[in-house]
Amino acid sequence: MPHGMLDPYFQKAEDRRIKAIRNEVVWRFTEKKAINNADAIFFTCEEELKLARTTFKGYEPKREINVGYGIQKPPKFREEFSIAFGKRLPNLQNNYWLFLSRIHPKKGVDLLIKAYKESVQENSSIPDLVIAGPLNSSYAKEIQKIAGGHSKIHFPGMLVGEEKWGALYNCETFILPSHQENFGIAVVEAMACGKPVLISKNVNIWREISEIKGGWFFKDLTAASIYNSLKEFTLKPKEQIEAAGANAQTGFQRLFNAEKQSEVLLRELQEL
Structure with a gap:
């Protein structure tokens, strides 16, 4: 295998x-x-x-x-999850998009941040962006420089246990513009929590996610393409986003x- x-x-x-x-x-x-x-x-x-x-x-x-x-089923939501995550980012707005993974060149996080900053310039009311992952590498420090201390981009570091589940259960969508991902455990964890995903087609389970209508996909891995996808996402009705999240959760039970x-x-x- x-x-x-x-x-x-x-x-x-x-x-x-x-x-x-x-x-x-x-x-x-x-x-x-x-x-x-x-x-x-x-x-x-x-x-x-x-x-x-x-x-x-x-x-x-x-x-x-x-x-x-x-993967194993996630623990059922408890308020303690939200409290634990809230302690890591006390100034975070209620509505946010979540990237949770290694902060590594393969993950496309640099493109995501560039596209997000451009999106905020056009629409300052879009959800905040949380970039969750270890911050002790030189590349992670480069990524923080690209973010430039933006008030709507947050780096809580690596999240584990209750704080991780709090981040997943409370986000609006999970984002991963990876250049290569054989499976994407964090993607599936988000789906199991009832969250739609916005990912690249380099995440190899994209076919299964497309089949169950559990999210959306970046057309190309460029900052411009990701910007367009983020813009399209902000225009989707709340009901459509919630329906995709429900599909994702049902799909998890059947496929993952x-x-x-x-x-x-x-x-x-x-x-x-």
């Missing part, structure tokens, strides 16, 4: 040229044999399965099976619930 490591992104990204050469060498001498001699290769979603066919020459597995993937997906995995293993 490669969990995204056969994604062509890792061979094409400009900042991974040395690692791409290493991967090619390892593929030729060991991994190709491991893949092609296995009884089956399991994938977490349909997009991962399809992308894996495009990365390395000589990729000829005996069987490819999409067994899905899942760990208990159900473990049954799929077990069944496939038994049939090999």
Whole structure:
């Protein structure tokens, strides 16, 4: 089960040229044999399965099976969640958009902030933006500089436990403009909390989310495209946003619930 490591992104990204050469060498001498001699290769979603066919020459597995993937149900909402999150950002307005992930170049957070700042210039009443993730890296500090101390952009740092669930349960939408995401656990956590998602089609579960109408997608990963998507989102009626959130939560139960997906995995293993 490669969990995204056969994604062509890792061979094409400009900042991974040395690692791409290493991967090619390892593929030729060991991994190709491991893949092609296995009884089956399991994938977490349909997009991962399809992308894996495009990365390395000589990729000829005996069987490819999409067994899905899942997470545990989130805890039911409690007011303590909101209180815990509120302590991290006491000045935050009630309505906000949430990015919760590693603050890493792969995540597209720089493009999101640039697009958001432009959006605020045009419409100062849009929800605040919360960028939640560890702040101890040099890249995270660069991102804070791009934000430029903007009063509507907030950096609470890494959120865990009650404060994380408070952030997820109280946001209007979850945003992730990632350049590559094999599954996106935080995306699914937001869906499980009944929140619609606004993501790139580089998040590999976008097909499933599109099927259940649980969110929307950036057309391209540029600041201009993200700006347009944010503008379109602000024009959506509240009822439409809430309906997408309900779809997301229902879709989580059907597609991404760990208990159900473990049954799929077990069944496939038994049939090999």
